[in-house]
Amino acid sequence: MTNPENTPTITNTTTEGKGLTEYEAKIYDRSIRLWGVDAQAKLRQSKVLFIGINGLMSEIIKNVVLAGVDSITLVDDHIITSADLSAHLFITEDSVGKVISTESVFAIGELNPLVTIDVYDKEIETMDDQFIKNYTIVVMSDKNLNNVSKINSLCRKNNVSFMFSHSFGLKALFFSDLNEFKYFIKKPTEPPTTETHTSIFKSFKESMGYDWSKTNNRTPLPFFALSTLYQFEEKHNRVPDNISDSDLFELKSIVNSSIEKFNLKNVEPNKYFDETKDLLNKINVEISPVCAIIGGIVGAEIIKVITQNMQVLNNFFFYDGIKGTGLVEQF
Amino acid sequence: MSERYSHIIEVLGQSTFDKIQTCKILVVGAGGIGCELLKNLVLTGFKNIDIIDLDTIDISNLNRQFLFRKQHIGMSKAKIAKESVLKYNELVNITAHHGDVKSIEFGSEFFKKFDLVMNALDNISARRHVNRLCLSVDVPMIESGSAGYLGQVSVIRKGITECFECQPIAVPKQFAVCTIRTNPSAPIHCIVWAKMLFGKLFGPKDDGDSSSLTDLDNDIIHGTEELGNIKRDEKLSIEKEKGFNRWVFHKIFHTDIETLIHMPDLWKDKQPPTSLLLDEILTSKQEQDKKEVEKIGDQLIFTLPDQKQWSFKENVEVFLDCLEKLKQQQLQQNGKPMTWDKDDELALSFVCSASNIRSNIFGIPMKSRFDVKSMAGNIIPAIATTNAVIGGLIVIEAIKIVDGRFDQCRSTYLYQLPSGKRLLMPVEIEPQNPKCFVCNRSFITCRLNTEKITIGQFIDQVLKKTLALNEPILTVGTDIIYEGGDQDLSKEEIEQRSKIEKKTLATHRLTNDTSLIVEDYNQDFQVTINIQHTTDFDEDVKKLKKQKQKEIDEKEGKTTLEKEKEEDDKFFEIIGKSTIQTSQPTTTTTTTTTTSTIDTNNKDSVVEDDDDFMFIEDIPSATTTTTTTNTNATESTTNKKRKEIDTDESEDLESSKKLKSNLQD
Numbered sequence: 001m002t003n004p005e006n007t008p009t010i011t012n013t014t015t016e017g018k019g020l021t022e023y024e025a026k027i028y029d030r031s032i033r034l035w036g037v038d039a040q041a042k043l044r045q046s047k048v049l050f051i052g053i054n055g056l057m058s059e060i061i062k063n064v065v066l067a068g069v070d071s072i073t074l075v076d077d078h079i080i081t082s083a084d085l086s087a088h089l090f091i092t093e094d095s096v097g098k099v100i101s102t103e104s105v106f107a108i109g110e111l112n113p114l115v116t117i118d119v120y121d122k123e124i125e126t127m128d129d130q131f132i133k134n135y136t137i138v139v140m141s142d143k144n145l146n147n148v149s150k151i152n153s154l155c156r157k158n159n160v161s162f163m164f165s166h167s168f169g170l171k172a173l174f175f176s177d178l179n180e181f182k183y184f185i186k187k188p189t190e191p192p193t194t195e196t197h198t199s200i201f202k203s204f205k206e207s208m209g210y211d212w213s214k215t216n217n218r219t220p221l222p223f224f225a226l227s228t229l230y231q232f233e234e235k236h237n238r239v240p241d242n243i244s245d246s247d248l249f250e251l252k253s254i255v256n257s258s259i260e261k262f263n264l265k266n267v268e269p270n271k272y273f274d275e276t277k278d279l280l281n282k283i284n285v286e287i288s289p290v291c292a293i294i295g296g297i298v299g300a301e302i303i304k305v306i307t308q309n310m311q312v313l314n315n316f317f318f319y320d321g322i323k324g325t326g327l328v329e330q331f
Numbered sequence: 332m333s334e335r336y337s338h339i340i341e342v343l344g345q346s347t348f349d350k351i352q353t354c355k356i357l358v359v360g361a362g363g364i365g366c367e368l369l370k371n372l373v374l375t376g377f378k379n380i381d382i383i384d385l386d387t388i389d390i391s392n393l394n395r396q397f398l399f400r401k402q403h404i405g406m407s408k409a410k411i412a413k414e415s416v417l418k419y420n421e422l423v424n425i426t427a428h429h430g431d432v433k434s435i436e437f438g439s440e441f442f443k444k445f446d447l448v449m450n451a452l453d454n455i456s457a458r459r460h461v462n463r464l465c466l467s468v469d470v471p472m473i474e475s476g477s478a479g480y481l482g483q484v485s486v487i488r489k490g491i492t493e494c495f496e497c498q499p500i501a502v503p504k505q506f507a508v509c510t511i512r513t514n515p516s517a518p519i520h521c522i523v524w525a526k527m528l529f530g531k532l533f534g535p536k537d538d539g540d541s542s543s544l545t546d547l548d549n550d551i552i553h554g555t556e557e558l559g560n561i562k563r564d565e566k567l568s569i570e571k572e573k574g575f576n577r578w579v580f581h582k583i584f585h586t587d588i589e590t591l592i593h594m595p596d597l598w599k600d601k602q603p604p605t606s607l608l609l610d611e612i613l614t615s616k617q618e619q620d621k622k623e624v625e626k627i628g629d630q631l632i633f634t635l636p637d638q639k640q641w642s643f644k645e646n647v648e649v650f651l652d653c654l655e656k657l658k659q660q661q662l663q664q665n666g667k668p669m670t671w672d673k674d675d676e677l678a679l680s681f682v683c684s685a686s687n688i689r690s691n692i693f694g695i696p697m698k699s700r701f702d703v704k705s706m707a708g709n710i711i712p713a714i715a716t717t718n719a720v721i722g723g724l725i726v727i728e729a730i731k732i733v734d735g736r737f738d739q740c741r742s743t744y745l746y747q748l749p750s751g752k753r754l755l756m757p758v759e760i761e762p763q764n765p766k767c768f769v770c771n772r773s774f775i776t777c778r779l780n781t782e783k784i785t786i787g788q789f790i791d792q793v794l795k796k797t798l799a800l801n802e803p804i805l806t807v808g809t810d811i812i813y814e815g816g817d818q819d820l821s822k823e824e825i826e827q828r829s830k831i832e833k834k835t836l837a838t839h840r841l842t843n844d845t846s847l848i849v850e851d852y853n854q855d856f857q858v859t860i861n862i863q864h865t866t867d868f869d870e871d872v873k874k875l876k877k878q879k880q881k882e883i884d885e886k887e888g889k890t891t892l893e894k895e896k897e898e899d900d901k902f903f904e905i906i907g908k909s910t911i912q913t914s915q916p917t918t919t920t921t922t923t924t925t926t927s928t929i930d931t932n933n934k935d936s937v938v939e940d941d942d943d944f945m946f947i948e949d950i951p952s953a954t955t956t957t958t959t960t961n962t963n964a965t966e967s968t969t970n971k972k973r974k975e976i977d978t979d980e981s982e983d984l985e986s987s988k989k990l991k992s993n994l995q996d
Contacts, residue, residue, distance in 0.1 A: 292723030326755025
């Protein structure tokens, strides 16, 4: 996939790496052999904010903590129920009734004692520029797409990388907005040079308003469904209720008006509506293998964003556990 | 029942979930993929799980094998994985086995107990072993692998899909003996040599390849007794007096190199090596230390201490020091043979310094300890994120299998960057290869010089390394002519077996057109090999061929490829229809670097049915048994699959074809 804004310019860039201890060199031996010492040094200087500590996020956190970031902050005051145990890595039966963020701290700490863990115990509405600027990247999982858009805007304004990921039963997706993302590819020339590449991202809000007429009637179902849910939430400022007839009726009319607006011929409106309904029905349903798959892919993307030494995915990914496909789309 | 399964039941339905709860699973390997997989299995509701792993926990595992902690270093992976994973769900029955899946206790009787086997292994030889056992007891198997950002998961079911061995398997790269011993041209050649030297000095006495590397007492540089022109290295006996490390240094870096220099044929086209004298090096001035932080352009390149290149003199000092310490270590353990281990600091420093000194002698660039570890230990860097994806994909396939939906099973590839739009690419699994010698018990033919090759070489290189047999039993007609394995043997039986190993094939009834049956009870596996005598692989014939090829090439203006030089050691060829030529012509060139060429074009010479076999008359012969020579098969950690997962490009072509016909978005 070639990206028009992705033309390389060759420069000699200056980066400074802080030293790693001998113990770190041993612990991270295999990953250093893959992504290099400079990348490992960047990881240990990075701070990651996680909003929404569900099962999928526990997978992402595990991967990022093992990779060796400096510190992470958890945001989620949800009270744990038995059903939360389905795909979660940091809680047990004894955790039921407790607050998920604080309850997760101990198990995360065991994964890698070199990483500092904090909990932010206030509402996400209280996050401001000053707060968000502390982080290298913000990763979010939320069924409320208005919240996603809000945090994304805050990150964008402060030039902080942002990722959103959510699973829906056998399906899962992630979105990333890295604003203007630069990455550096080392070339083994004599003397060694570095190629600087830039990828331009869109905000969540902008992507959700995508002009589907450009997709030539090959509009991918899951992304269309997501944007349908988003339009509903933008209007009503809440997540639609999957057992409310009036909500479902309105979702159907959003689907129909989009089909008309973008002149999407040769498609069955029912297929789009069914996909929307399916996502909505599974919006709280997490199963372990799907969380592991999407969590692994998001984890790898976070590491790429921090280390800036490789091309990243721009800007949506969708995994479908029924078909087994994992597609990258740009909207 | 706990509400913890409410999500999985909602997604999969009660009846599938019930099957998950009752199904019995075997997980082979509790490493990178294994840890991820076990966690997913217990969270998904799989309840009856056995884990096998022979390994113990190392510090370099902790960055991805997340069931292990610092305090577990040195303990059994299988046992700790079991303990740790119970935290994720206590409602499961897990049995941990700390052992080798290839050992007798895990034979077909053991495998029969399971409904599904999951491979999370790091070496081809164990994968092939499990493949054969699963086929033999007709248990479905999920195969997986990862390397860096790349990964793959597939399903194997007897009679329905291809098996692990239906397609050619890349045998780990081996180098010609002459390249290693006399004519190295790259750092890896010196590293392989240094590992052999370790085996020679500290390993078991009869360690096949290494034992003949050098003879420490032999001071002859040139000449023969008959001609009366012997030239000796007088200094060797003097150095021997000065201690073990000086003696070894002088022998391998002076005497042996002098011997090579006295073979002018070797140095027609290249610079001869330079032999070293220890005293000269030790009195020379220490070179300037390289700075830890180097500056290239305006860029500061940060390096680890291990990535720093030792100076030549440092290498010599480290080498002498390591020799002394290793010798001491062995004495303290009553002379017990040691095996080389990349994670043993002293053993690694030994190989690093020895290979660098040798590199220097041959004008080859030296390498840092960090790089030597990668190369000597065949390290394929593994990371948590890839393993997490693979561990998830395995469970997705497992769910289809317990549900009996084999038609929906797929091979899935994880790419580093999207291929088209696909980062995860499912492809339909190939049907079984009718010519496969494993799942279809098809005959194979082995061409070699039966008058020169010994039974020992045949067993080691052909049966064990190429055909992945573990403890082969060889039968001609109704007579057992050789029995591998470690059963309780008398001293006499062991001696008799080693005698047979030294005989040539022809003197032990394996002549042209013999039909040899090879069995392995451990794998519950049998293959019939038609032996064909040929002189094609004799040195002089090969030389002649090469020369002719060179002449043709020169006429056509082609240069001989470096790769071709390295396959001199090939002494046999397997022709098996197990190995249908795939569409990419490049496969042939890649396989030529291995010891054996799995020929895929020569279909005419393949035996099609029993009538083509001529059984030799039964000659009474003593049934003999011997100890298994340690082949060190687990040493190579390459986890290339038949289709190598790092050959993205060719794969894309192939799988996108399939995708067009089978899958739609």
